[in-house]
Amino acid sequence: MSPSYAKAETHLKNINPTWSKIVDTVGHCSFEPHPERQPYEGLIRAITSQKLSAAATDAIIHRLCALYHKHQFPTPKQIVDTDVETLHSCGFSKLKADAIHNIANAALNNQLPSNDEICKMSNEDLLKALSTHKSVKRWTIEMYMIFTLGRLNIMPADDATLRSSITRIFHPDKNLSIEELETLTSPCAPYQTIAAWYLWHYPKH
Known part of the structure; x- marks a missing residue:
């Protein structure tokens, strides 16, 4: 596993128990970008x-x-x-x-x-x-x-799947705005990309 991913996992787990559960449930990050592409x-x-x-x-x-x-x-x-x-x-x-x-x-x-x-x-x-x-x-x-680039601190707040996952996990009774989502995920910096990867892979049940 990439040293950066290991640091990201530790960082996310230290945010709060919910993030710790997300990381433990999904397991080690296996994200593979493709920086060689044009x-x-x-x-x-x-x-x-x-x-x-x-x-x-x-x-x-x-x-x-x-x-x-x-x-x-x-x-x-x-x-x-x-x-x-x-x-x-x-x-x-x-x-x-x-x-x-x-x-x-x-x-x-x-x-x-x-x-x-x-x-x-x-x-x-x-x-x-x-x-x-x-x-x-x-x-x-x-x-x-x-x-493609594998930049580690990107949180695509307007991604529909990501917004659905965050809402389901953190605020199932609320329709989060983009601004609220960005505030909610800001503690994930400087590893917001890895946080997004975990949210995309977190089970829907």
């Missing part, structure tokens, strides 16, 4: 995953890669050259197909920061830089920062 790929995968399960997302990405007879993720040019109807046949909605075309176009025209540039950017600077692109919203960027 920004356009990370963003496209994040958009694909919106409102879908991990299994459904993986299936769509697999069909996308299969279009090009390779197991590797397609290049920006390959995506740009693929029409919306073909992308739709992979499982992308028209809205998502348009969105990944926009991201691929941005990559093709060198309008996305490089991995080296991103490594030097703060979370807020990266949010500002990427949100200038059409179809790239805060949730998409946060998912990219979590699942």
Whole structure:
């Protein structure tokens, strides 16, 4: 287990008995980001995953890669050259197909920061830089920062599954606002990403 994850588990368990129970119930963190991916790929995968399960997302990405007879993720040019109807046949909605075309176009025209540039950017600077692109919203960027970059202190407060989990565990009789959720999870810093991972994996019963 990563030393950072071990520190995160200890930190979360020390917040209060509820967090301790969450960590003990789920077990050791097995979160695996993919920092080797190019920004356009990370963003496209994040958009694909919106409102879908991990299994459904993986299936769509697999069909996308299969279009090009390779197991590797397609290049920006390959995506740009693929029409919306073909992308739709992979499982992308028209809205998502348009969105990944926009991201691929941005990559093709060198309008996305490089991995080296991103490594030097703060979370807020990266949010500002990427949100200038059409179809790239805060949730998409946060998912990219979590699942591609592996940044440890991201709490995607507008994620529906996460909000449902937090409400169920901490305030089942209340409809939490984003501000209340952020306040409730603030003690998890600087390991809010790991806290989110535990909340996503905590049993629903």
